[in-house]
Amino acid sequence: MERQFVCIECPRGCALTVTTDGKTVNVTGNFCPRGKKYAEAEVSCPRRVVTSSVRGMSAMIPVKTRGEVKKENIFAVMKRIRALRINRDVALGEVLDPDIDGEGTPLIATAQYHREQTDGQ
Ligand code: SF4
Numbered sequence: 001m002e003r004q005f006v007c008i009e010c011p012r013g014c015a016l017t018v019t020t021d022g023k024t025v026n027v028t029g030n031f032c033p034r035g036k037k038y039a040e041a042e043v044s045c046p047r048r049v050v051t052s053s054v055r056g057m058s059a060m061i062p063v064k065t066r067g068e069v070k071k072e073n074i075f076a077v078m079k080r081i082r083a084l085r086i087n088r089d090v091a092l093g094e095v096l097d098p099d100i101d102g103e104g105t106p107l108i109a110t111a112q113y114h115r116e117q118t119d120g121q
Contacts, residue, residue, distance in 0.1 A: 001019070001020055001021075001022075002017060002018065002019045003017075003018045003020075003042075003043065004016065004017055004018075005018065005038075005039055005042055007030060007034070007035040007038050007039070008038070009034045009035060009038050010034070012031060014029055014030050014031050014035050015029050016028070016029045016030055016035055016038075016039045017029050018039045018040075018042070018043055020043055025039070025040050025043060025044075027039040027040065045070060046070070046071040047068035047069060047070055047071060048068055048069065048071055048074065049064055049065050049067070049068050049069075050064065050065045050069055050074055050077050050078070050081075050100075051063070051064040051065075051110075052064070052078065052081045053081075054081060054084045054085075054086055054096060054107075054109075055084065055085050055086070056085075056086045056087075056090070056113055056115065057086070057087055057115045057116075058115065058116060059113065061086055061090055061096075061109055061111065061113045062109070062110045062111045063081065063096060063107050063108060063109055063110060064107070064108060064110050065077070065100060065101070065105050065106070065107055065108075066095075066105065066106045066107070066108050067105050067106075068105075069100070069101040069103070069105050070101070070103070073101045073102070073103070076101070076102075077100050077101050080097065080100055081100070081107065084096065084097065084107075086113070087115070088115060089113065089114050089115055090109045090112065090113040091109070091112060092109060092110070092111060092112045093108055093109065093110075094108060094109045095107070095108055096108065096109055
């Protein structure tokens with residue numbers, strides 16, 4: 001099997017070609033070892049950092065996962081994020097859910113939030 005990827009590990013964006021027979025993985029097109037590692041992870045267990053926003057009392061609170069979650073879990077993670085409601089002040093980096101993916105990955109706030117603030121403040 002052969003697959004093509006664009007490496008997203010840095011802005012260079014190398015075009016990677018991955019061939020695998022199910023046992024071994026061969027990567028070409030990578031300028032550095034990070035591309036090989038990225039491609040190997042993409043074919044075995046792709047993962048992503050999830051960024052979104054959570055509903056506060058008066059505004060949306062930007063959030064992200066602290067670490068990558070399995071791509072197959074992203075839909076379930078987004079469902080849990082949509083269901084969250086925050087009714088208190090939140091500090092930058094505060095954990096809003098300690099295990100958003102069921103595998104121990106926390107969801108954190110990427111901005112400070114005050115209950116009385118409105119979007120754009
Ligand atoms: S292979 Fe290396 S140089 Fe190329 S995009 Fe990935 S990290 Fe950047």
